[in-house]
Amino acid sequence: MKIAGTAQLPFPPEKAYDLMQDPAMLALAIPGCNSLEKTGENEYKLGLKMVLASLSGQFEGKVVLTEPNRPYSFKMLVEGTGKIGFVKGEGVIQLSGLGDGLSITSAITATGIEFAGEAQIGGSIASVGQRMIDTTSKLMVKQFFKKLEKLGLGDGVEKAGEAAAEQMGSGAGKTGEKPGENPEKWGK
């Protein structure tokens, strides 16, 4: 199925682009990522723990970044296979500079992001019903950019191991993240 959307990051495209090409940053930003190892030029082996409501599963797969066009666009593929099935997402991410727009010379201070691609799931995980796929892939993308924003602003520089505990959703009595460890998430 198609996925598409937009996001904004409060820093210029060059910085946003570089963050997304940096495996250390990707490891922190990809929801549930618990390992990311370089296996080739722009290709990384990925371990990912997906936790969503009561559902959970470990996926092994890869991240591949292609068609680099700094700072305008690149293509990203994320795929993983696990006991509960497989997930695959592929798409083009386009970046554009945003300023305050008050004049044509106004400085670019932020990045507008547009992404469009395809998401695919298979195996038992596909049995959860089609209605879940769209909402949950959007949730993952949202979390990815939210985390990237924090990383870009210099907050939330946690170790990859800690990031692994980050979950995509919380249901009743979920374990995995200790209260208080991530005050922003548990706040209010």
Added chain:
Amino acid sequence: MRTINVSVNGTKHSHEVEPRMLLIHYLREVIGLTGTHMGCETSLCGACTIEVNGKAVKSCTMFAVQADGAEILTIEGLAAPDGTLHPIQDAFWTEHALQCGFCTPGMIMITKQILERNPNPTEHEIREGLDGNLCRCTGYQHIVNAVRTASLHRDALASLPKAGA
């Protein structure tokens, strides 16, 4: 393993079961009552409908351990010990409300709950009441007729066997 005590159709049972054992498998494979059928794994077909403490439930979406201490009624417990059919069973027979029969035990059990809660349902209420039960053979029309016919036997229904009664 965990020990559970249940009463099924008035008979007390005590067994050690794995916590993951589904109630339907307990009834079918441990107790040996195979009238309750498994039709899907997403709780959407209702073939496995039984009564637990007087409430219609899908026995494929309940672990046997959750029924510890419960009074259970299955399709096998509806007819009188002498074989006299329950009025709902009789209505299903009279109205030709079944073809292959696979969904029928669940249909009969949900009908019992529909009529207990609403003794004189309209066609619309009957159809809404059957919402959790799939039938691929009948197109439902004769089932609707059967529920209606059964509702006319209100006196007989009043003396229904009830789980826990």
Added chain:
Amino acid sequence: MIANSFEYSAPGSLKEALALLAEGAKPLAGGMSLIPMMKLRLANPEHLVDIGRLPELNYIREENGELHIGAGVTHFEVESSPLLLGKCPLIAETAAHIGDIQVRNRGTIGGSVAHADPSADYPAALHALDAKIVLVSGEGTRTLSTEEFFLDTFTTALEPGEIVSEVIVPVDAGLTGTSYQKFLQPASGFAIVGAAARVRQEGGKFTLVRVGMTGLSGNAYRARNVEDALVGKEVTDANIQAAAALVADGQDASSDLHATAEYRAHLAGAYTARALRAALARSA
């Protein structure tokens, strides 16, 4: 079709249950969402604590002008409670839309709320009712508004070891009119969209408007833009129509086999208008 093995505990008290949950066990209430996932081996909890039988979570009572519904109360008990039918009919009406008889006999309000399914029925009504969600853990209790509780797709403010203990809804009879209108996904019976409306009018003007929407996007929400567009306005169908048309604004509408984002957004408006009209007809 067969779950992985797990350990099962059926504690006799809430305190005992919370102690087990604090150790990392997962709660099992009615199991209507969890058990199908376990049968598909998508959910593989190691230890389940059965909180579905705790009498401490099973009550519906009126206290200080509010209605307290224990987390263990089933959808059937909500839909058929004389107290709720008389004093907060919206919650009862909404409960009657959930699943089918069998699901309503087992499923609990606490389980549904904690699951935060983006297409669940209750959240729409709870938003419209200004409901409060009470959470409990070994460390104590806290009470959140619905907007504080429902954070995102399957994401709530619940912390590990914490469960929903009750839902508080207002005594809402009298002048207020309410309605829940749902467009069913034909296969699963979940809401493609579900709109809950709650209105009061005085002197031909809307004095209170609450709208909760579920199914449209990744999270049920309170449609404050619709509410703001109506409060103080004349009670006319044109006003309802215009306000309802705003309901999808700013929402990232979901898309699936059963409804495109465009269609969902359209239905959200149409069903919001229907809910508002029906609620209005029931208001004094």
Added chain:
Amino acid sequence: MSTTVTKLEKLVGKRIKRKEDPRLITGTATYVEDVKLPDMYHAAILRSPHGAANIKSIDISKAQALPGVVAVYTGADILGVGSVVCAADLPGLRRPVHHILAQDRTYFVGHAVAVVVAKDRYIAADGVDLIEVDWEPTQAVTDPEKALAAGAPAVHPEWPDNTAFVHNQEGGDMAQAFADAEVVVRQRIVSQRLIPNAMETRGVVADWKQADKSMTIWTSTQIPHLARSILAGQLGLDENRVRLIAPEVGGGFGSKLNVYPEEALMGFVSMKLHKPVKWIESRRENFQTTIHGRGHVDYLEIAAMRDGTILGLKLKLIQDLGSYLQLLTPAIPTLSVLMMPGLYKFRNISAQVIGVFTNAVPTDAYRGAGRPEATHGIERMVDMLAAELGMDPVEIRLKNFAGKDDFPFLTAAGLTYDSGDYAATLDKALEMIDYKGLRAQQAQARAEGRLMGIGISTYGELCGFGPSPATPAGGWESATVKVEPSGKVTVMTGCSPHGQGQETAFAQIAADELGVPMDDVIVLHGDTSIVQYGIGTFGSRNTAVGGAALHYALQDIRDKAKRFGAKMLGVEDGDVVLADGHCTASNGTSVTFQQIAAAAYRGIVIPTGSEPGLVATRFWEPSNFAYPYGAHIIVSEVDAETGQIEIKRYLAVDDIGNIINPLLVDGQLHGGVAQGLGQALWEHGIYDDNGQLVSGTFMDYAMPRARMMPWVESAHTVTPSPVNPLGAKGVGEAGTIGSTPAMVNSVVDALAPLGVRHIDMPMTAGKIWKLIQDSSIQEKKA
């Protein structure tokens, strides 16, 4: 000898409640899953999660090591077992070898890869989870039209064009018809993939007895004898040492008119382990691995004169076969071609069927099997032609129907329709529903801006399968009537009813012919060790073919009984009549049927040239199909705001020939209508481009539920079929065939003011809403 003979009431034609029901309503019937044998093992199957993939390696060691697991088998182990059989043939048909477990490649999601055998089903499931497969997914193709395009991925690498066969059929002179035509209407019509979803999934228990070299297989099937022959062949066993039992079967609708890999696989496992073994399909497996139905893309062109006279119909049919050929897969679309002329007398057809491999589960017979697709096509085209010409859909049908004096009627497709009066049936329907009044109401509704539609379909079908030359594996049917010394009667039918109610209908027929109480008759079926060879239950054939075989067996019993009666009464053979349970001589003396039965076994009084006993077996071959037909009318209203369709009225007037039991007929009709409306409105088996079955659970595959179904009003006309002695035609598929075009015609009619001329199924609310939006936008632009 008794002289008081009470006239018995005839049972045939009566609404009689079913004999099979007491066991079904008390939960005491035995389905495959209820079969429990001592020391029985349980099997679970690992299946491919990919649309197309190479298997680089399989590691079963962890599964084998799991306590309670008895054995694990993969593709390498089963090469001694014969592959899955396709009984249909067409010139040049490409037949992929379909092993019971995949070898180095899988072709569809759900393709069986390995089997785990364990002491209980829970451990078997755990074992499946422990098998590790190194998959190499490859590009799948699931859309049959994309599969035909140049450069498409090859489902079977040896056939890069993905074409299994091309089948052409011509009748008349199509070129001339198109040259003469004043109007030609063209439309692409899709009959989407459907998932049969019998409420009981498939299941198999196999029990091998090494000492006797005998195998007993319980399987949920519609064709016990054919399945036995095929399985004996696959397993290399003597046919007479294989006992196949179809116990209670929880629905089939064609999906169990097949022999699947798991049946031979369980036989193989039992032979390996010398223990009985059970496998029960999960619903998920059922969605993914039991055959699907339909899967057509039809390009239709209808040629006509301005006065509405139809000259001819041209069809290019692209059939989505899936990845393999199941029992009848390639034959199904050829039935569509035979049914193309519908009830109409035009003389020219031209059809090309292209069978296309895709990375999906095979399609095969699903209720109606080829005929619903054809009927949908012709009935849509006739409506579109009427719209084009500004004619009423009734008028155009009446103009083109074969007349009641035209029978036997040879169609443009080469079939000979047996009997009918199509106009009379349509007239009855129009009168019952007050067609003129409805059109007036519709005019009123349109004036008010409401979208009301009236849809008519006048369908025909070929059923009562069938003459043997036209039916793979034989089209005859068998019956044995065995009268016990007490006069109790046992009927053994080669049909294998699974809900249709032949235990009742056949008992009615036997009781009437022999003059015994219905309770004295039992009907046995579905066990190859009890019942003589038979064909099975499909294609609306139980009564028209199986009932006819029974009729003739009963005549044999009657003849013999009369000879015994005459001998017992001391009169000439020709001097007795057998009626009302008595054999009565012209002098008024009589003996009862029971007395005759006793005498036949006592063996003292034996008519000259006769022999003891009272048993008869007949195999009956029909000379033709039977051709039911009917008129279905649906009144609908579309909610312009949401696109939701409300069925206001559903009327079916069917002519299915003589009726044995109207209660059963109603049930068949309602069920058929539900499946037809399911296709028209909700159901859709959808594969994505990667080969994932995205509507693969009841969460996403919308089955008709009670609240979705309209009340179906039903009536009949009766034109007996001359093909069989009962005059019966068949009703099993009628509702499915008549309903889809009536539904679509109704909604298209409702939306006609917006310029809508065709809608593909399923007509979901979202699709209708979009159509309304798009046409309103166009209107605004115009």
